[in-house]
Every structure is written in structure tokens, then in C-alpha cells.
Amino acid sequence: MSEIEPPTAVARHPVQLQPMQVPKASDVLANDLRERILRGEFPPGTALPPERELVNQTRMGRTTVREALRILEVQGLVSIKTGRAGGAFVQQPDGDAVASSVSLLIRGQQLRLTDLLETRETIEPACARLAAKYRTDEDLEALEAANSVIGDPDSTLDDFLRANVDWHLAVARAGHNELLTGFMTALSKAIYASTDNTAFVDDEVRKTTYIAHKSITAAIRAKDAAAAMRRMSKHVHSYAEAVVQVEERTEIDLAKD
Template sequence: MQSAEHPSRAAEGHERSAGPRPRFDTLTVPKASDVLAAEVRERILSGELTEGTALPSERQLVEQTGLSRATVREALRILEVEKLLRIRPGRGGGAFVHRPNRDSLANTVQLVIRGQRIRLEALHETREAIEPTCAALAAKRRTDEDLADLDAANRDLVEAGDDIPRFLRANIRWHNAVAKTSDNELLIGFMSALSQAIYAATDIEQFMDSEIREITARAHTKITDAIREQDSPAAMRRMARHVCGFAHAVAHIDRRDGVELSESAED
């Protein structure tokens, strides 16, 4: 009579036939400074820690978290680099909360543009995509103060005459004023960065003759009028024509002869 297989041997045979054992990837344990920085960052971004709030001193943070002074300092440096904290040295100093604002966004976008060497063509494409929307929103939300800013910027542009640097500064000021009037923080930040990047990347003084300056001033006036009249479709349409015409002209700087910044008779 054949004896039954021993239970332990049967189990071993089952284990051997179960196939290869699973593998586990190497685990990366976050640094303590990163963990502390992440907690403080979340409390800032969630609004729990408001602008200007003073964090506990380094000594207090060491006592409260159980971390070393070096780890606490590293976490604070991380947040300072991210511009979420301002570190003030000396008596009465310390780490103070700085919540991101439109300038933070503009600076970050500018760093990306420069760091990634974004093509001028891509900058113009982005501007053509968002600035007509800025104009449409501006027409819905403009205040008397906004209109005064737009009029003042365009007046400065006209009065610049042959002073090209002044003309270009007034031009940027007017476009940023349109974005500001949109009352959309993201659009304001993006337009601030784009305006500066396009200005810095373009040798536009060479074709800013009197005719082009006059066309630019008239385009600004038409767009401002649409914003004043709260005509969003007209503001969007006129701004789209204006920025597309400028991009087309800039694309042909190297072969300027025969190229014009066109101005449609429509509107």
C-alpha cells in the first residue's frame, strides 16, 4: 500500500512550482529636510500660513520637529529659493512667509523661457493665443481707472515721437495694462513675462519707423475704444489682428523691404 505524501513536502513542491518570486524596487527615503519643506510649503499654499507670518525660530523648529539644526536650515533654504520664505538676518529677523503672486509667476515663466531657450516664434504663438482673450475679458471688467491707465500708456506712446526706447516702453506698458484690466492673475503674469521676453529677443528698433508707430497707436486706440464700450467680440478681434500683424512683421525683419505691418480697414 502506497503511503500518502508528507504534508510539508507537498507544500515545498507547491512553493517551487509557484514561479519566480516577486521583485521589489529600491526604495528611496526622502530627506528629512525635504519632508519639513514640503509640510511648510503646503501650509503656505493652503493659506494656513498667511503673508508675513513669522515661522518659529530655528531653535524652536529643532525642538518642535526633533530634527537637527542643519536639517532645519536646509529646509528653510529650500523654501527661500522657491521664494515662499523671506529670511531676514539680525535682531528681529527670522523666516517670514511670502505667498506667490503675479510677479512670482512672471519671474518663473521668464526663467523657463530663458532656460529652455524658447523660440521667438513660440512666444508669438503663445501671445496670439492669450492676448485677444485678455482684451475680451478687459472689455467685460474694465473700470474707469483701467481706462485711464490704457489712455495714458497710449498717449505716452504717441508723444514718444522718434524716441524709440520710450515708444517701446509705452508699448509694453499698454499691453500689460490690457492684461491687468482682464483681472485674471494668470493672464497678467503670463503677459508680463511674454512682453518682456519678446522685447528682449527682438531687434525691433530697426523697423519702428514713423508709419509703423502710427499704425500701432491707431490699433491701440481701436482696441481701447472696444474695451471702453465693453464690446468683447470687437476687442478680441482687434487685438488678434494687432498681435498677428506684429508677429508677421517681426518674422520678416531680415527681409524688411516690401514687408508692412498691415492695418485692416475693418472696424
């Protein structure tokens, strides 16, 4: 008989486990409520259960419940009111929620001015096209009101800049697309905050801006989508080129100093 060989010894290695990310209880509760709101289980205006009742239902601590509601408030899904008739009330997310998120992205990533200008050149002509298709009489009034300030030679620089932003946002709102309006709100404010407006805006820029806006507004009024898109594309491209030239010139002057 042949001898039976003993089993080969198996080398033993310690088991390696990866760290596990355990979600916070407040995130879990906020995620559950968010999904139910977005699915329409809680229509806008619905009052969520009082804080004490949420604590009893979820068996989570009061601090956890408050933090979850705060998350939803920041995301624009609930409005929290204080007082005897207060509480957390469901609301629909709108363009302001989009603008807030985009603003955080722009500031958090510290995006370059050229990135913002390129994004604007891509988006805003589409906004003008939609404005020409869907504008109302109220939209036209908003465009004309903003442009009247832009064309006023006695308006201050702050008045001009504020009216300029108002006009561009009025174009976006005239398209009645909440997503684009949110993008343009964040984008316009970031661009003007990043631009050396004192060095850039002079009488010639004001005049050119006023003429361009009047031309685009006329196309929107006439519901000429192609012309509105073409004129807006030319306007924002010319603006981007001028801003970049000023920024480069400023950097050179600073380097000389």
C-alpha cells in the same frame, strides 16, 4: 512502490533592485510647510517659528531648515526679513510668482520666438476680452499713460519699447486675473528680449502700434468685449507676422555675409 523523484532544482538569479530616489530633508520640510501654507493653516502675514525653534521642532539641522525656507522664498510663499524683528513671514503667491516660473520655463527650454508669438496670439485676445468686462478707471488711466508715450514722436526707442510692454501688461492687469497677468508678464518680456527691435521698429511701426492700441483701448473703455478681443487678435497677429519677416530677412542677410 514508485520511487519519489527529487525536486527539480530552481535556477537562482541575483535579485535586481532599481536605484531609489531619497528626497533631501530640506525638500521634505519645504513640501510640508508649503502644503500647510496653501491649505490656509498659516494665513498671509503669519510669522513662522524662529529658525532655532524650527530646528528643535523638526530635529533637522540648521542648514536644512535654512535651505527649506529659501525654497519657499523662491516660490513666493514666504518673505524673509533680517534684523531683530526679522524672520520668515507667510505671503500669498501672486502674478510675480507665476511670471518667474514661466520665465524659467522659457529660458530653460530655449523656446523659439515663433512659439512665444503663437502663445501670445492665443492668450492676449482673451486678456483684452476680460479687460473690457472688468476694467476700472485706474486701469484705463494706465492704458492711456502708456499709449501717450508710444504716440510721442520724440520718445526714444527704449521709451517706446518700455511703454509698449507696459500697455500690454496693463491690458492683462485690467482683466484682474493673476494667472493671465503672470503669463503675460513673462511672455511680453521674453518676446521683446528676443526681437531685433532696432531692425524692426521704425516710424511706421510706431504709428501703427499707437493706432491699434487706441482702438483696443476704446473698446475696453466702452466695455465692448467682442470688439476688444477682435482688435487685439488682429493687432498681435499683424505684429507676429512682421516680426517673423524681419527675423527671416535678418537670417538671410547673415547667411550672405
